[in-house]
Each structure stands twice: as C-alpha cells, then as structure tokens.
Amino acid sequence: MQHLLQKYGRITKLSEDEADTFQNLANSKRQFQAGDVLVASDLADPDQLYIIDEGRFFASLELAGGERAITRLYFPGDIMGTANIPFEHATQTITANTQATVYTFPRHNLVDAFARMPRVAAIFYTFAALENAILNDRLISVGRTRGRARLASLLLEIAAREHLMDDEPDAICQPRLTQEQIGDAIGLTVVQVNRLFKMFTEDGLIARDSGRIEFLDRSRLEEMGQFRDRYEDLDLSWFKEIG
Amino acid sequence: MQHLLQKYGRITKLSEDEADTFQNLANSKRQFQAGDVLVASDLADPDQLYIIDEGRFFASLELAGGERAITRLYFPGDIMGTANIPFEHATQTITANTQATVYTFPRHNLVDAFARMPRVAAIFYTFAALENAILNDRLISVGRTRGRARLASLLLEIAAREHLMDDEPDAICQPRLTQEQIGDAIGLTVVQVNRLFKMFTEDGLIARDSGRIEFLDRSRLEEMGQFRDRYEDLDLSWFKEIG
DNA sequence: CGAACCTTTGAAGTGACTCAATGCGTGTGG
DNA sequence: CCACACGCATTGAGTCACTTCAAAGGTTCG
Numbered sequence: 113m114q115h116l117l118q119k120y121g122r123i124t125k126l127s128e129d130e131a132d133t134f135q136n137l138a139n140s141k142r143q144f145q146a147g148d149v150l151v152a153s154d155l156a157d158p159d160q161l162y163i164i165d166e167g168r169f170f171a172s173l174e175l176a177g178g179e180r181a182i183t184r185l186y187f188p189g190d191i192m193g194t195a196n197i198p199f200e201h202a203t204q205t206i207t208a209n210t211q212a213t214v215y216t217f218p219r220h221n222l223v224d225a226f227a228r229m230p231r232v233a234a235i236f237y238t239f240a241a242l243e244n245a246i247l248n249d250r251l252i253s254v255g256r257t258r259g260r261a262r263l264a265s266l267l268l269e270i271a272a273r274e275h276l277m278d279d280e281p282d283a284i285c286q287p288r289l290t291q292e293q294i295g296d297a298i299g300l301t302v303v304q305v306n307r308l309f310k311m312f313t314e315d316g317l318i319a320r321d322s323g324r325i326e327f328l329d330r331s332r333l334e335e336m337g338q339f340r341d342r343y344e345d346l347d348l349s350w351f352k353e354i355g
Numbered sequence: 356m357q358h359l360l361q362k363y364g365r366i367t368k369l370s371e372d373e374a375d376t377f378q379n380l381a382n383s384k385r386q387f388q389a390g391d392v393l394v395a396s397d398l399a400d401p402d403q404l405y406i407i408d409e410g411r412f413f414a415s416l417e418l419a420g421g422e423r424a425i426t427r428l429y430f431p432g433d434i435m436g437t438a439n440i441p442f443e444h445a446t447q448t449i450t451a452n453t454q455a456t457v458y459t460f461p462r463h464n465l466v467d468a469f470a471r472m473p474r475v476a477a478i479f480y481t482f483a484a485l486e487n488a489i490l491n492d493r494l495i496s497v498g499r500t501r502g503r504a505r506l507a508s509l510l511l512e513i514a515a516r517e518h519l520m521d522d523e524p525d526a527i528c529q530p531r532l533t534q535e536q537i538g539d540a541i542g543l544t545v546v547q548v549n550r551l552f553k554m555f556t557e558d559g560l561i562a563r564d565s566g567r568i569e570f571l572d573r574s575r576l577e578e579m580g581q582f583r584d585r586y587e588d589l590d591l592s593w594f595k596e597i598g
Numbered sequence: 599c600g601a602a603c604c605t606t607t608g609a610a611g612t613g614a615c616t617c618a619a620t621g622c623g624t625g626t627g628g
Numbered sequence: 629c630c631a632c633a634c635g636c637a638t639t640g641a642g643t644c645a646c647t648t649c650a651a652a653g654g655t656t657c658g
Contacts, residue, residue, distance in 0.1 A: 157590075171491075173491055173492070173494075173495045175495060175499060175500070175581055176581060179495070179499040179500065180499070181494055181495035181498050181499050183490075183491045183494050183495070184491075194484050194487065195484050195487040195488045195491060196484075197481075197484060198481040198484045198485055198488075198589055198590065198591065199488065199585070199588045199589060199590055200588050200589075200590040201588060203488040203491060203492075203585070204488075204491060223473075223477065226473045226476050226477055226480075227473040230466075230469045230470040230473065230476065233469050233473065233476035233477075233480065234466065234469055234476075236480055237469075237476065237479055237480050237483060238440075238441040240480060240483035240484060240487065241437050241438050241439075241440060241441045241483060242441055243487055244437065244438040244483065244486055244487060244490065245438045245439075245441075245442065245446040245447075247426075247487065247490040247491070247494065248414075248416055248426045248427075248438060248446060248447060248490070249416070249446075250494060251416075251424055251426050251490065251493060251494055251497065252416045252418060252422070252423075252424035252426070254494065254497050254498045254542065255424050255497045255541070255542025256418060256422040256423070256424050256539075256542060257418070257422065258613070258614090259613075259614075290635085290636065290637090291636075291637065291638095292636080296499075298498070299497070299498025299499060300614075300615095301614075301615060301616085302636090302637085302638095303614085303615075303616085303638090303639090304613085304614055304615075306637065306638060306639085307614090307638090307639090309637095309638095310638080310639090338418055338419060342442070342446070345442045345443050345444060346441055346442060346443075347400075347441065347442055347443040348441065501645070501646095502645075502646075533603085533604065533605090534604075534605070534606095535604080543646075543647095544646075544647060544648080545604090545605085545606095546606090546607090546646085546647075546648085547645085547646055547647080549605065549606060549607085550606090550607090550646095552605095552606095553606080553607095565655095599658105600657105600658100601656105601657090601658090602655100602656090602657090602658105603654100603655085603656085603657105604653105604654080604655080604656095605652100605653080605654070605655095606651100606652080606653070606654090607650105607651085607652080607653095608649105608650085608651085608652100609648105609649090609650090610647100610648085610649085611646105611647080611648075611649100612644105612645100612646090612647075612648095613644105613645095613646085613647085614643105614644090614645085614646095615642105615643080615644075615645090616641105616642085616643080616644095617640105617641090617642090617643100618639100618640085618641090619638100619639085619640085620637100620638080620639080620640100621636100621637080621638070621639095622635100622636085622637075622638090623634100623635090623636085623637100624633100624634090624635090624636105625632105625633090625634090626631100626632090626633085626634105627630105627631090627632090627633105628629105628630090628631085628632100
C-alpha cells in the first residue's frame with residue numbers, strides 16, 4: 113500500500129484517519145504475470161476496483177474488426193477500473209504488461225469510504241478529473257498531430273509517470289510495451305512505429321537498448337511532442353476546505 | 356435546474372435532500388451567445404463549475420501550431436469544468452455553440468455538498484467515470500478507424516445525447532457545429548469532412564437540410580460507426596447502498 | 599449591398615497503410 | 629547441445645486516405 117499512500121500523500125497530506133481509510137479499502141492482494149488479463153471488456157457487473165502495488169498495466173478497447181486501441185497506461189499507485197464501475201458491462205480491458213501485484217476491493221467499499229470521509233471522495237473525484245485531462249491530451253495528440261509528435265509525446269508521458277515517485281533521472285524510460293502495443297497507444301501500425309524509432313535514432317533524439325530508451329535531446333522531443341505533465345500542475349489546496 | 360434534476364433523477368431517484376443539495380449548489384445563472392468563451396484554456400485558478408440549463412457547448416484544446424481538437428460536446432444538464440478544477444490552470448477551453456444559459460458555482464460548494472451528502476459525491480464521481488468511458492470510445496474512434504466511421508460515430512453520438520431527455524424520434528440530429536468544428540472533433544480537415552458528407556448523402560445514408568441531418572439508413576450508420584451509447588448501459592444500483 | 603463566414607469542389611502531394619519477407623532472440627523438446 | 633518454433637523487430641514496395649493549397653459558390657447580417 114505504500115505506493116498509493118506515497119502518491120496521494122505527496123499530493124495532499126493525508127490525515128491518520130484518511131490513511132486508515134485507504135488502508136482498509138483494499139482487502140485482498142493478487143499476483144499477475146505479464147499478459148494476464150485483469151478485467152475483460154464486456155465483463156458483466158464489473159464491480160471491482162484495483163490499486164497497483166507493483167508492476168504495469170494498460171487499458172485497451174477493441175472494435176469488431178479487430179482494431180485495438182490502448183487508452184491508458186497504469187503505474188504503481190494508480191487506481192484501475194474506475195471507468196468500468198458505473199456500467200453494467202466493463203468498457204475496457206485491463207492487461208498486465210509486466211509481472212505485477214495489485215490490491216483488489218469491491219466498489220461497495222468505496223461507498224463506505226465516501227460516506228465516512230468526504231475528503232476521500234474528493235480525492236477520488238480529483239483523480240477521475242485528472243484521468244480526463246490526460247485523455248483529452250491524448251485525444252488531441254492522436255487526432256491532430258503526425259506520427260513523430262505522437263511518439264515523442266508518448267515517450268515523455270511514460271518517462272514522467274515512471275519517475276513520478278523516484279528521484280531517478282528521467283532521461284531514460286522503459287515502455288515495457290511491444291512496438292505493436294505502442295502503435296495501439298498512438299494510433300499507428302507496427303510498421304510505422306518501427307520506422308519512427310529508426311528515424312528518432314538516426315536523428316540523434318534517442319538511443320535504444322533492449323527496451324530501454326534514452327533521451328539524447330529532450331528539449332527537441334518536448335518541442336515535437338508538446339507534452340504537458342498534468343501531474344505537475346495539480347492544485348489540491350481546495351481539499352483543505354473539507355472538514 | 357429542471358434539466359439537471361431530470362437527468363440525474365432519470366438515472367437514480369433523488370431524495371428530497373439530494374434534490375435540495377443540487378438546487379443549492381448553483382447560485383448564479385448566466386447567459387451566453389453562440390461563440391462566447393466560458394473558460395479559456397490556461398486560465399489561472401479555474402475554480403468554477405457549470406451546469407447547462409439551455410444550449411450547447413463544447414470543450415476544446417489547442418496546440419502551439421494552431422491545431423485544435425474538440426474533445427467533448429455538452430448538452431443541457433451536463434456538468435462542465437470538472438476536468439479543470441484539480442489544476443492550477445484550465446486544461447481546456449469551453450465555448451458556447453448556441454445561445455445558452457448556465458448555472459455557475461464555485462468548487463467550494465461542491466466540497467460542502469460532498470461533506471453533507473455522500474451520495475452526491477458518488478453521483479459526481481460516476482459522471483466523471485462516464486466521461487472517461489466516452490473519451491475512451493472517442494480515442495479508439497480517432498486512432499483506429501477511417502473518416503467514414505468517425506463521422507458516423509459522431510453523428511450517432513450527437514443524436515443520442517440530443518434526445519436523451521426528450522422522446523422525439525432520434526432519426527434527426529442537429530450538430531450545430533460548422534464542418535470545421537466537426538473536423539476538429541473527429542480529427543479531420545474541413546475539406547475531408549465535406550467530402551464525407553457528400554459521400555454519405557450520395558450513398559443514401561443521410562439527408563441534409565441547413566444543419567439538420569436525417570438518418571436514412573441508421574443500421575448501416577451504426578455498423579460503420581460502431582457507436583456505443585454509454586448512457587444506455589449505466590448501472591447506478593450500487594448507490595442504494597449509501598445511507 | 600458588401601463583408602464575413604461557411605460550404606463546396608479541384609488538383610497535387612504525402613504520411614501512413616497493407617502486404618510480404620527476412621532477421622533476430624529466446625525458450626523448449628528431441 | 630542443437631534444431632526448430634514462436635514472438636517480435638526490421639525492411640521494401642506499392643497503394644490510398646487524407647492533407648495542403650487554392651478558388652469559387654452560398655448564406656446571413658449589419
């Protein structure tokens with residue numbers, strides 16, 4: 113549970129009661145292997161929520177024709193499944209892309225937490241709004257920029273999320289995705305992703321070494337990708353107003 | 356306020372207290388003309404929330420190069436501004452695209468409402484999750500389908516939202532957007548949008564008459580667009596669990 | 599009645615797709 | 629310990645959906 117507490121505690125100081133509330137939310141802990149499916153899309157009654165302890169996941173959606181899109185990447189401390197709980201059927205598939213452990217709890221517990229600690233409700237609401245903002249950014253990236261910009265943006269986003277809680281240099285990122293999955297995330301085919309990687313390497317923007325990507329010219333990548341780190345701009349001061 | 360109450364009341368029965376809470380949220384009512392900007396992106400301290408009484412709005416985002424994306428369309432009863440409040444600067448611009456009236460309230464009021472009525476918190480949280488699901492759908496549409504599918508999907512979405520609360524036949528929709536704005540919403544240029552409209556008309560899929568679009572072959576449009584009406588699949592039974 | 603905005607159409611160029619084949623690395627069974 | 633299979637990365641060739649640039653036709657409104 114440290115990751116969650118660390119993450120939310122970093123953003124807003126949690127009272128002891130609130131920390132307890134978070135601790136009590138999750139009752140069971142589960143292990144997953146890379147490739148395991150946590151929630152299948154169209155699953156009936158998706159009433160479970162998940163918090164990542166260790167590892168990485170991604171949310172995806174499929175069309176009838178087999179086209180797939182990856183809509184969201186999840187990192188330790190992230191809450192997963194929120195886009196599913198208000199529906200009768202899950203709206204997205206969640207898959208592990210590394211070995212992972214997650215805390216699981218039924219949405220019923222959330223109801224209890226909301227009732228007892230309104231600030232917890234505000235925190236969950238805020239993070240839903242954050243997800244929204246990130247999806248908006250993704251949408252403009254995919255809808256209104258070319259491949260180079262999309263890839264640059266994705267790499268920067270991964271680096272930012274990956275290093276949110278450690279203090280390592282964020283000149284390196286490890287997507288831990290195949291090039292096909294990267295394509296699904298930015299709306300391109302494998303072939304094009306591969307060509308873009310090649311171009312980026314030839315242009316001296318990045319260096320690649322078995323899944324690790326090093327940023328050689330971060331400022332140029334930032335200019336290309338126009339990535340905005342939404343986590344940096346969070347303002348949770350209004351929480352103080354709650355009891 | 357009828358629209359809001361009607362909308363949420365349709366989905367989950369509101370107690371008298373809750374209806375009151377909603378009524379008291381909004382203290383001021385404002386008028387807008389088509390084209391007026393409600394919130395400008397990058398506005399500092401975006402602490403206001405809005406509920407549409409009458410009219411239409413859209414949320415958009417711009418890139419440095421001038422490319423614009425429309426990420427969300429808003430209809431009467433919708434809550435706007437939620438993607439802005441957790442940030443120091445607004446993440447999206449909200450613009451009126453018809454004459455409109457909205458209720459305005461500071462996020463502070465939300466805090467009060469959360470504290471007094473946890474079910475109201477759950478409702479807001481649910482609608483944030485709903486927005487999320489819709490954004491996901493939009494993302495796969497823009498990232499993984501061709502122009503025809505995107506346009507079909509958008510038109511169906513507009514029709515569904517437009518007729519959510521009336522019982523009119525949903526064979527007609529009025530986007531109330533210019534073709535350029537439609538392009539911004541589905542990630543295409545005006546030119547291409549226009550060509551698609553022409554094709555749709557020639558193929559007998561739609562008929563157009565000064566902004567009104569009539570669906571002549573809904574089933575084919577649905578097959579092309581693969582639109583999923585997320586409102587239809589909402590399941591709010593778990594709210595009952597809250598005292 | 600003209601200005602501003604929107605729609606519509608043409609022509610040429612290109613980024614990304616599809617199809618297809620080869621290379622590479624790792625793990626597994628003979 | 630080698631051979632083969634499988635998943636992933638890489639590269640080439642041809643095609644197409646959409647873009648850009650440009651201009652003309654409609655509509656609305658002061």
